[in-house]
Amino acid sequence: MSAPVVRAEGLDLTFATGDGSVHALSDVSLDIGRGEFVSFIGPSGCGKTTFLRCVAGLETPTGGTLEVNGMSPDAARQARAYGYVFQAAGLYPWRTIAGNVALPLEIMGFAKADRRQRVEEALALVDLGGFAGKFPWQLSGGMQQRASIARALAFDADILLMDEPFGALDEIVRDRLNEELLALWARTGKTMLFVTHSIPEAVYLSTKIVVMSPRPGRISDVIESPLPAERPLDIRDSAEFIAVAHRVREGLRAGMEAL
Numbered sequence: 001m002s003a004p005v006v007r008a009e010g011l012d013l014t015f016a017t018g019d020g021s022v023h024a025l026s027d028v029s030l031d032i033g034r035g036e037f038v039s040f041i042g043p044s045g046c047g048k049t050t051f052l053r054c055v056a057g058l059e060t061p062t063g064g065t066l067e068v069n070g071m072s073p074d075a076a077r078q079a080r081a082y083g084y085v086f087q088a089a090g091l092y093p094w095r096t097i098a099g100n101v102a103l104p105l106e107i108m109g110f111a112k113a114d115r116r117q118r119v120e121e122a123l124a125l126v127d128l129g130g131f132a133g134k135f136p137w138q139l140s141g142g143m144q145q146r147a148s149i150a151r152a153l154a155f156d157a158d159i160l161l162m163d164e165p166f167g168a169l170d171e172i173v174r175d176r177l178n179e180e181l182l183a184l185w186a187r188t189g190k191t192m193l194f195v196t197h198s199i200p201e202a203v204y205l206s207t208k209i210v211v212m213s214p215r216p217g218r219i220s221d222v223i224e225s226p227l228p229a230e231r232p233l234d235i236r237d238s239a240e241f242i243a244v245a246h247r248v249r250e251g252l253r254a255g256m257e258a259l
């Protein structure tokens, strides 16, 4: 087996604040292999975003070790190891969709011709090829979120960090984007770290589900999904799917009871 893309061992993070300290992560140990789709689920405030931010080198753990692509998160960030997708699409209204997707490439100093090609490819990957010249307000919420995924894909990082990217969308749009995201993942082979509050979303998307307990966030269960790679939406009615969802729910409950 190849070396893990993310390796956390005994990770701990305590924030020092004006009103005392906040213990956000406690003893988090986890390996994520290349090409896995890993979802993080747990109650609000349990440290899911904090864990993603540690992987991104945006927070510094106060204990334990964390490696991304075999290096420190900070070195991985500088090597452009990951793209980050947030809950809000965060597109600049005065830039076209192509202009928004190109922005990180401009900041990173990609040449103009290379930028144009990468933007075109990234938009095609999220099925927004015909919308390059539109402005964000001319697109639906789901399309805007797809544009923000294209922006994260454009510089071809092999890890995608996604923090509740579909949390603000209605269920029908979310279902479609879930299907599209799986297809995108299959096509690109990226390693996905995906934060969600939705049990069905976590079960539908993931090869591995990390269930976290309330603060200080610990891992209460890691579930290797038995579901096949090919997942039509109606797989959610299958006995196998329902059994995994049940185990996630049990993990969430166990985390609450351990308090």
Ligand SMILES: Nc1ncnc2c1ncn2[C@@H]1O[C@H](COP(=O)(O)OP(=O)(O)OP(=O)(O)O)[C@@H](O)[C@H]1O
Residues within 6 Å of the ligand: 015, 016, 017, 022, 023, 024, 042, 043, 044, 045, 046, 047, 048, 049, 050, 051, 215
């Ligand atoms: N910079 C910070 N300074 C102090 N406390 C922080 C900071 N960032 C996060 N926290 C606290 O750490 C805890 C974990 O926050 P985090 O955002 O990681 O949780 P989460 O699981 O992503 O929550 P949600 O599901 O609501 O997004 C929370 O109690 C939060 O208030």
